Amino acid sequence: MTFANVGTLGxxxxxxxxxxxxxxxxxxxxxxxxxxxxxxxxSDDQPDTVFVVELWTSAEAHQASLALPExxxxxxxxxxxxxxxxxxxxxDVVGSPLRQ
Numbered sequence: 311m312t313f314a315n316v317g318t319l320g321x322x323x324x325x326x327x328x329x330x331x332x333x334x335x336x337x338x339x340x341x342x343x344x345x346x347x348x349x350x351x352x353s354d355d356q357p358d359t360v361f362v363v364e365l366w367t368s369a370e371a372h373q374a375s376l377a378l379p380e381x382x383x384x385x386x387x388x389x390x391x392x393x394x395x396x397x398x399x400x401x402d403v404v405g406s407p408l409r410q
Contacts (some may be wrong), residue, residue: 313366316362316364317396333360337380340375344375
């Protein structure tokens, strides 16, 4: 079953694009541990917010990714750019009209 993690990250004012640059850097280790999709987005309506949609083979794969050295490096680089405002939700995907 696929696991989804959908969230928002608050960026320090004026630092959104710098935060995005860290999040979208190529990271093949994510795929190797079970990441199916990792999409990062922005909206002009919320200039200090970054939106992230993640699909994983399981919740355990997502949790395991947080221990990867490559992920820890991104977290460390991004931390000073975060305002501390976070939102989101997690769920098990039960189906899609795009695949059977």
